[in-house]
Structure formats: C-alpha cells, structure tokens
Amino acid sequence: MSNQEVRQWYLSQVSKIPLLNDEWTRLGMSVQRRARRAWELRHDARLETRKMMENPKEVKLLQDRDMKLYDSADGPSFEFLVDKAGRLGLKGDKMYEAIIADSFTTNADVDKKFGA
Numbered sequence: 001m002s003n004q005e006v007r008q009w010y011l012s013q014v015s016k017i018p019l020l021n022d023e024w025t026r027l028g029m030s031v032q033r034r035a036r037r038a039w040e041l042r043h044d045a046r047l048e049t050r051k052m053m054e055n056p057k058e059v060k061l062l063q064d065r066d067m068k069l070y071d072s073a074d075g076p077s078f079e080f081l082v083d084k085a086g087r088l089g090l091k092g093d094k095m096y097e098a099i100i101a102d103s104f105t106t107n108a109d110v111d112k113k114f115g116a
Contacts, residue, residue: 038100039078040078043075085099
C-alpha cells in the first residue's frame with residue numbers, strides 16, 4: 001500500500017470513533033471508559049498504520065515527531081492526555097469528553113504530508 005492508501009485507512013479507522021462513542025453512550029458506558037476506548041482505537045490504528053507503511057524512514061520521522069511531542073515513539077499515552085486536559089483546566093467528565101473529541105481529530109499537516 002502507498003502512504004496515501006495507508007493514511008486513508010488510518011483516517012477511516014479514526015472516523016469510526018464518533019459513531020462508536022454514540023453506541024457506547026447508549027449502552028451506558030461511563031465517560032471515562034469511553035475516553036479510554038476511543039484512545040485505544042486511535043492508538044492501535046496509529047501502530048497498525050506504521051506497520052503498513054513501506055518506508056521505514058518515514059515511520060521513523062513519525063516516531064521522532066511523537067517522541068518530541070509526547071515523550072513516546074508510539075504517540076500519547078492515555079495518562080498523558082488526562083494530564084494535558086488537566087493542565088488546560090478541565091476536570092471530571094469534561095476532561096474525558098475532550099479526550100474523546102480529540103481522538104477523531106487528526107493532524108492536518110501529517111494528513112497533507114501523506115497525501116490525505
């Protein structure tokens with residue numbers, strides 16, 4: 001698969017999160033659990049996408065970017081996102097709702113770089 005095809009696959013995975021969140025809400029799942037599930041889906045899609053990429057140098061660029069931003073080559077941990085939301089002044093459910101909302105918002109510069 002080309003990088004463009006891989007990025008499209010990633011975007012399609014991430015785009016499912018809002019509908020899944022709606023379903024989880026209907027099922028009565030707590031906002032904290034929904035936030036963790038949304039984070040897991042995006043995190044797993046990120047790792048799977050990198051496995052599908054053909055050029056290891058481009059994977060390394062993404063890992064280096066993530067290391068710089070999140071102190072992890074695999075992107076932000078759930079705890080990192082909770083801490084970030086707290087630093088922004090969010091508390092309780094609002095913190096977890098923000099994590100959910102961010103879970104399906106991708107980086108426009110990365111999307112553009114990889115042809116999405």
